Amino acid sequence: MDKKVVVIGAGSAGASACFAARKHTRDVKITCINDEEFPTYSRCALPFVVGGEIENFDIPTVFSFEFYEKQKVDLKTSTIVRSVDTDNKVVKTDKGDFPYDALVITTGGKTKIPGIPGTDLPGVKVLRTRLDGEDLFKEGRKGRTAVVNGASFIALEVAEALKLRGMDVKIVIRSRALRSMIDTPLSQVVEDKLVEKGIDILKGEAVSAVLGDDKVNGVKVGDAEIPADIVVMCTGTAPEVELARSMGIEIGELGGIKVDDRLETNIKDVYAAGDCVESECFIRKTPVLNGLGTIATRQGMVAGINAAGGDLKAPPVLSASVMRLFDVDIGAVGPTEDFAKEAGIDVAISTVKYPSLPHYYPGGKDVQVRLLADKTTGKIIGGQIIVHKGAAERINMLSMAILKGTTAQELNMADFCYSPPCSDTWAAEAIAA
Template sequence: MTEKANVVVVGGGPAGMTAASRVKRFRPDWRVVVFERSKYVSYAPCGIPYFLGGLAKSVEELVHYPVRVFTEERGIEVHTEAEVVEAGEGYVRARFKDGTERTYEWDKLLIATGARPRVPRIPGTELTGVLTLRTLESAEEAKRALSQAERVAVVGAGYIGLELADNLVRIGKKVILIELLPHVMPTLDHDMAALVENELVRNGVELHLNETVKEVTGNGKVEKIVTDKGEYRVDAVFFATGVAPETALAEMLGVKKGITGAVSVDASMSTNKEGVYAAGDVAETVNLVTGKPDWFPLAPVANKMGYVAGASLAGLKETFPGAVGTAVTKVFGLEVGRTGLTEERAVKEGFKPVSATITANTRASYYPGSTRMTVKLIADGSTGQLLGAHVVGGDGVLARINALSVLVAKRATVREVFFSDLAYAPPFAPVWDPVIVAARVLLGKLAQS
């Protein structure tokens, strides 16, 4: 049986549902069909660690909109638990949860298949109690596994790994955090990552850096995790070792991938195949600092890519300019934000980085609740352009890193950062904001370089 749709969207995550909604807004008479492999659409995988930590009582709380909002209020045809098993020029074939299959011809197609967890190819990953987090179904599985676990290994110390460690400690688990690299959070420079490491250890996390996982062992279920430096008794293992773009559908269609391994798109989210678009974690974009292709599997980027893709699918002119990789997280009592390039990345990109790091109060010193904040700014020694920033502190990080992200994206100089008209009042900031202090110190270093 063959059906016809104006637009087919494969993937019901942030990019896919944003795009589908935009198409229906501009073209209400069009048939827009969405296929999603899981039971849920429009959900926030970033919230899964907090569900495991008890801050959300059910996975449904992580769903932005239930399916009925899209079907009944927006007129989008949504098929959950439906997988696209074949695709070619002008058509897809979908398999539904009852085992039946149906072919849909399309005028335009959006690939919004997201990303999949990277799990190392080592013995034992098939054991019960080996877990990854990407879907709400995986979150429910993890919740069940944790009810029987006391000691938990988390492999990978990026955002998800750190948020997992925090939330697992919150519910009384003994956490062993294993990281291949010399420091946690590879998107931070090592000096700023050290602040996060201290906070982890202070809160009882057993931290193992420069350590490679070799295998997971057990009789049907997890009993030990083995590394190149030792073995540790555990009841569950989370692999938080990053994600990779889910490009299987793109490969079926002969869509070009970029240097990052994600789908190559132009600013309108168009691929090299006519009528085929891609958005979200499956697609690469432009790094606004380097001007080169880059990959940012981050929810705000995915949503905005979907916004642009929806307009493009509907025949309007809209473009996505790129991103700078701005992100923020909380690790126990520390807020951690970053944007732009690290010093190490800046060197690789051909810049001559100069940096300054300062620690200051987050509010007027006499005002109750003031904490300490460390700000690191990175600039190009030749031009003074702000290349990146890290902010770590007890509170107030979000406001600073958001301001800095705009300045990085606009290629502002450190002098322009220093003269930025940031707000001041004692409950919120000292009169010399930590960002301005860091810029003042960096200006002095640039003058000497």
């Protein structure tokens, strides 16, 4: 009889686990259990549907029911896992029992709601699922006022989306924009962009209460009461580990599922991947939580293949990320200055602004690069980029450089290409190095 692989969750990690397991072998029965009613869609696309850049919520479907069928993966939607009996290897759901030989947990994350009064009032929103997105789209009407609470990249994407919808948008930023992703000088550029685009920033204090009687009518920030029709909580996500905890799976210091380098948990034949797990930062060698689809996808593949009988190690985690805020791309890879210092790394930093094209060719844009290197080894450990367009490819180059232990000097003298309409003789990254 074929080996049975059960995957809990059909997000990026879950879907990747299923299809990688299938690609690995035909001789395995794969079941995917999903609490949502939809097949796999891109969570990262949701802000862009809310903002109107993507026409409707069906378009970001990544793997359709038909695709699951074609791949012979049995997708059970709207199915709630009640418990897992690890002794008898059975997943118990509201739709019946699913025995497994190997299990992959991809329960993802959940939006953290701050412990302040009023968060249960109608009008308090989050953006994690497609249903959240549909609700936010409906409520994000022109002429109304939205307060976005948080400064994560989802917060900024939501603020932009609601602004594009014609709302009056205020964003409450406790310390600084994208604090976990980029350092202060580049945060300032981001905040300036928000202001330029007509988004109000309330900075320095958190929302201390959501105001209203039967529905939201404002928020309290410091001594001020800010009127609002909706409040979107973008104050970070936490790994969803309730099920794992109930199974006796070990939870790490940051609240994510602990896994080994093959993504197996402390329970044999039970793997975990994606937002619900703790990874190890390649540079800091300390646990790190990621909310990144890229890492979820790669981990999902590894967990799926291992569950199906393969033997792969999870790839190194550098948390390479990128976002577009109106007309600028913001990218980052590796730890920020604060995180690097916390980890005891003696950091050398270079920040430059350099044109993307030679001065004599029209259309060049400033590229702002911040490079972090380890003073002891000379190796690049992190990089941040702000540029009109094209941060992704630049971050990928830096990610490659970091993964391979490249020194600043090697990066500086690297054989990079040049042609007046495409790039300058020296890339900004090489100058920064």
